[in-house]
Amino acid sequence: MELKEKLISSFLAFEEACDVDSDIHNLRCDAIKEFEKIGFPSKKEEAWKYTSLNSVLSHDYSVFPKKENAIEYKDIKKYLIHDIDTYNLIFIDGIFSSHLSQTTHEKIDVCLMSAAMVKPKYRAIVDQYFNKIVSKENGFTPLNTAFAKEGAFIHIPKNLVVNKPVQIVNFATGNEAALMIQPRNLIVVGENAQIQIIERHQSLTDNPVLTNSVTEVFVGKSAMVDYYKIQNDRSSASLIDNTFIEQKDNSNCSMHTFSFGGKLTRNNLNFYQRGEHIDSTLKGITIIEDKQHVDHNTLVHHISPNCESHQDYKGIFADKSTGVFNGKVLVEKEAQKINAFQANNNILLDDQATINSKPQLEIFADDVKCSHGCTIGQLDADSLFYLRSRGIPLKEAKALLMYAFASNVLESVKIPEIKKRITHQIALKLEVSLGFDL
Amino acid sequence: MLKIKNLHASIDGKEILKGINLEINPGEVHAIMGPNGSGKSTLSSVIAGKEEFEMTSGEIIFQNEDLTELDPEERAHRGIFLSFQYPVEIPGVSVTNFMKASINAHRKSQGLEDMPANEMLKLIREKSELLEIDRKFLSRSLNQGFSGGEKKRNEIFQMAMLNPKLAILDETDSGLDIDALKVVANGVNKLRSSDNAVLLITHYQRLLDYIVPDVVHVMVDGRIVKSGPKELAYELEEKGYDWLKPEQV
Numbered sequence: 028m029e030l031k032e033k034l035i036s037s038f039l040a041f042e043e044a045c046d047v048d049s050d051i052h053n054l055r056c057d058a059i060k061e062f063e064k065i066g067f068p069s070k071k072e073e074a075w076k077y078t079s080l081n082s083v084l085s086h087d088y089s090v091f092p093k094k095e096n097a098i099e100y101k102d103i104k105k106y107l108i109h110d111i112d113t114y115n116l117i118f119i120d121g122i123f124s125s126h127l128s129q130t131t132h133e134k135i136d137v138c139l140m141s142a143a144m145v146k147p148k149y150r151a152i153v154d155q156y157f158n159k160i161v162s163k164e165n166g167f168t169p170l171n172t173a174f175a176k177e178g179a180f181i182h183i184p185k186n187l188v189v190n191k192p193v194q195i196v197n198f199a200t201g202n203e204a205a206l207m208i209q210p211r212n213l214i215v216v217g218e219n220a221q222i223q224i225i226e227r228h229q230s231l232t233d234n235p236v237l238t239n240s241v242t243e244v245f246v247g248k249s250a251m252v253d254y255y256k257i258q259n260d261r262s263s264a265s266l267i268d269n270t271f272i273e274q275k276d277n278s279n280c281s282m283h284t285f286s287f288g289g290k291l292t293r294n295n296l297n298f299y300q301r302g303e304h305i306d307s308t309l310k311g312i313t314i315i316e317d318k319q320h321v322d323h324n325t326l327v328h329h330i331s332p333n334c335e336s337h338q339d340y341k342g343i344f345a346d347k348s349t350g351v352f353n354g355k356v357l358v359e360k361e362a363q364k365i366n367a368f369q370a371n372n373n374i375l376l377d378d379q380a381t382i383n384s385k386p387q388l389e390i391f392a393d394d395v396k397c398s399h400g401c402t403i404g405q406l407d408a409d410s411l412f413y414l415r416s417r418g419i420p421l422k423e424a425k426a427l428l429m430y431a432f433a434s435n436v437l438e439s440v441k442i443p444e445i446k447k448r449i450t451h452q453i454a455l456k457l458e459v460s461l462g463f464d465l
Numbered sequence: 466m467l468k469i470k471n472l473h474a475s476i477d478g479k480e481i482l483k484g485i486n487l488e489i490n491p492g493e494v495h496a497i498m499g500p501n502g503s504g505k506s507t508l509s510s511v512i513a514g515k516e517e518f519e520m521t522s523g524e525i526i527f528q529n530e531d532l533t534e535l536d537p538e539e540r541a542h543r544g545i546f547l548s549f550q551y552p553v554e555i556p557g558v559s560v561t562n563f564m565k566a567s568i569n570a571h572r573k574s575q576g577l578e579d580m581p582a583n584e585m586l587k588l589i590r591e592k593s594e595l596l597e598i599d600r601k602f603l604s605r606s607l608n609q610g611f612s613g614g615e616k617k618r619n620e621i622f623q624m625a626m627l628n629p630k631l632a633i634l635d636e637t638d639s640g641l642d643i644d645a646l647k648v649v650a651n652g653v654n655k656l657r658s659s660d661n662a663v664l665l666i667t668h669y670q671r672l673l674d675y676i677v678p679d680v681v682h683v684m685v686d687g688r689i690v691k692s693g694p695k696e697l698a699y700e701l702e703e704k705g706y707d708w709l710k711p712e713q714v
Contacts, residue, residue: 408517410553415537416513416546417567417623418574424538427558427566434557 030084030207031066035059037090038173045176051144054158058172061163068165075165077351077383078322083265083291086235088207090174098231100127103198106229108444113225114193116179120200121208123177136182137193140211143180152182156215156245160271160299167267167295171209171241178211178242181224185217185247192223192442197240199264201232212242214252218275221251223442230264242270248302249277253441259288259452262317269295276302276331283440284311285449286321287456297326298336300362305334312433312449313342313350314456322351329362329392338369341433344380355387356397363392369399374406374432426457466491466662467512467631472523474511481507483687484523489631489662496665496673498698499684500706505666506550508684509635512664513547514540527631542574544630544661548620548637555607560619561589563607564626571627592625596652613640621652628656633664638672650675670702683709 038059042052067084068075098119107115114137117127123139130138136149143149144157158175161168179195199206216222230236246252258266266289274280286292298307313321327336342350352371373382386399406428414424430453440446472485481504489495499505511518512525514537525532532540555563568588569579580588593603596618608616617637624632634653638646653663653676665676673681673695681697682689683706690709691697 407553409551410555412510412513412515412537413549413553414555416541416549417563418538418541418570418627419566420538420570421536423566423570427555431555431557437557 030086030088031062033088034090034170034174035063041091041174049144050154051157051175055173055175058169061169062166062173065163065166065169067167072165074324074353077349078291078293078320080291083237086205086237088205088235088237089203090207098124098127098198098200102231103127103196103229106196106198106227107194108192108225108442108448111442111444112191114191116193116195118177118197118208118210120202120206121177121197121210135184135187135189136180138180140178140180140213141176143213144176149180149182152215153213156243157213158243160243160245160273160297161241161269162271162297165295167239168241168269171211171239171269174209175211175241179214180212181214181216181222183216183220183222186219187217188221189223192225194225194227196227196229197238199230199232199234199236199238201230201234203234205235205237207237207239210238210240212240214242214244216244216246216250216252218247219249220247223253223255225255225257225442225445227257228260228264228266230261233261233263236260236264238264238266240266240268242268244270244272244280246272246274246278246280248275250275251278252280254280254282255440255442255445256282256284256294258284258286258292258321260292261288262290262319264289265291267293267295271297271299272307273299273301274305274307277304278302279306281308281439282310283436284323285452286311286313287315287452289319289321291320291322293322293324295324297328299328300330300334300336303331303333305331307334307336308439309336309338309340310436310439311340312436312453313340313344314429314433314453315343315348315350316345317348318346319348320350322353324351324353326355326357327367329356329358329365329367329395332361332363332365334362335366336368338371339436340371341436342371342373342382343376343429343432344373344382345376347377347379349380350382352382352384352401353387354385354399355389356399358388358390358392358395358397360391363394365392365395365397367395367397371401372432373403374429375403376405423459426454426459429453429457466528467664468526469512470524470526472508472511472525473521474507474518475521476507476518480521481518481687482511485687485689487682487689489664491662492657492659493680494657494663494665494676494678495680495682496667496678496698497682497684497689498667498670498701501668503684504687505684506635509547509633509664509666512540512633513537513545538570539574541627542571546624546627546629546632548617548624548632548634550636550639552608552616552620554609554611556609558607560603560605560607560622564589564623567623568626588626592622595625595655596622597648598622614642614645617641618645618649621649625652625656629661631662631664632656633666635666636668637665638667638669646672647675670698673698685709
């Protein structure tokens with residue numbers, strides 16, 4: 028049976044096990060119909076022209092994982108930022124692990140989506156925000172909504188500065204021959220509140236895993252959200268990440284996406300600026316090899332005047348790896364005096380590596396500053412000679428130049444432990460020791 | 466120390482060096498002067514091992530070893546240093562970290578462990594004082610946003626750190642004001658000893674007032690057309706290069 032049919036026929040069984048009286052029930056039913064209608068995207072669609080899902084969708088995924096898979100902390104420690112204090116939401120094969128997680132209900136709520144959906148206490152928030160800003164451009168988001176049950180629920184009331192980052196980590200154990208998981212996260216940050224979030228998807232097995240994740244983030248007036256996605260999965264795991272961020276006046280939200288692994292990764296990252304003096308930052312470093320594929324599909328929707336957006340994506344592609352950058356900036360007629368910046372720079376290390384870079388600017392306002400630039404190149408021969416003439420061997424010299432190339436994306440990383448790990452990860456990726464810590 | 470015999474080199478099929486002969490002994494300072502496009506910078510790049518240039522004939526012997534088959538980093542490990550006319554910018558890598566990478570790469574090639582951190586700091590402090598380099602400068606990204614003079618000073622700082630056997634200074638004087646030139650020249654002079662050598666590539670005699678050469682060579686159209694004592698530099702300053710055009714030699 029094709030995956031689409033399997034999912035649709037599984038829906039009834041899934042719904043029966045859930046609460047059928049809530050509004051969510053109706054949303055789920057609508058969503059599965061939507062998915063049935065549009066299905067999975069194909070390469071015929073412009074937005075998926077360079078990303079083929081055939082090899083990813085061909086597995087016979089289990090869509091309901093068995094319950095409770097025991098994992099010890101020591102097995103996953105290295106995938107967590109463990110040297111600082113954090114709240115942790117850990118999911119194993121799509122199921123929340125209470126003994127590995129650290130949640131809270133003190134002043135702020137860092138807890139489970141499944142709990143938030145059924146408890147009256149959260150009803151108002153869920154009614155107000157759940158599934159409100161998702162796009163139906165492709166079938167993945169409705170599919171996730173249809174099966175929306177587990178994920179992170181984070182609610183920060185106004186004026187609260189959360190001093191510990193929240194980590195949301197999804198592990199796949201390989202108990203299933205092939206596993207599909209669909210985390211659903213809802214993050215609501217009140218006026219003038221601040222939070223840092225780290226999200227990661229990690230398979231612990233070579234069995235195929237497909238993650239279809241949907242995250243909605245609401246950033247209230249003058250709030251700050253600093254979000255990091257760490258994508259360094261095994262080459263058996265694929266990720267479709269759908270993230271929707273709505274910002275209100277004077278808010279600041281930054282998203283850093285570090286893509287170093289996985290078989291196929293598609294990041295659908297959407298920013299909606301609803302208010303003035305909003306600042307949105309979208310940055311990414313992609314370093315991949317073999318036949319890995321990373322696709323960044325971004326949208327910055329400038330709806331209001333006097334806002335800014337900064338996009339800076341760097342990619343380094345080795346072997347037969349492929350990358351896509353499809354960055355759309357949409358400026359509405361009302362969005363005067365905005366400043367939208369977009370850059371996508373790429374280095375191809377091998378003849379068979381590919382990057383398809385496509386900036387799309389749609390501007391309906393007449394008094395705006397929009398700039399975009401895209402480069403595709405190789406490592407600079409003069410720079411390599413300079414480093415080698417200082418005794419630095421070719422491999423290390425190349426690594427140093429690649430690090431230099433990616434470094435300005437790291438400058439805006441505000442959590443030092445993340446910066447340290449990413450630089451370490453870059454050094455690992457490049458398989459070098461440089462005589463100093465990157 | 467360095468023996469270049471009948472060196473021919475070309476780039477993209479175009480011959481730039483047309484038979485260079487040059488011998489430099491330990492303790493000596495040689496200067497190569499010549500008009501633009503005569504091949505001076507090419508010669509320095511070829512000695513340092515830049516791969517874009519093809520050595521079509523001749524040989525470069527350094528300390529009794531043929532350099533022809535050696536990579537740029539291997540030549541560096543043997544003690545050849547090239548101060549670049551246009552040093553490249555490396556964002557995100559500080560001057561200090563770059564020097565650590567460079568020094569430890571040299572040590573690794575000799576089978577030594579990384580230099581201990583305190584020793585490294587001491588060396589950096591000592592050499593940055595020699596070149597009158599501000600401490601803050603060392604934590605800046607290498608050459609990024611540096612003025613022309615800062616870049617050149619930084620090149621000589623790197624030379625001081627690496628203490629090469631043969632230092633080739635390619636147009637190190639260009640872009641320097643007179644005070645910076647004195648600092649750089651002073652740095653070079655302090656590093657001179659009886660067992661290292663310096664090859665200066667320059668347009669102007671000005672630098673040679675501060676780093677006094679033992680031999681001055683004149684290069685025109687890919688050949689050394691005249692060699693002589695330091696007074697030759699003054700003669701060139703006065704008369705230009707026209708009287709030395711190869712067909713007239």
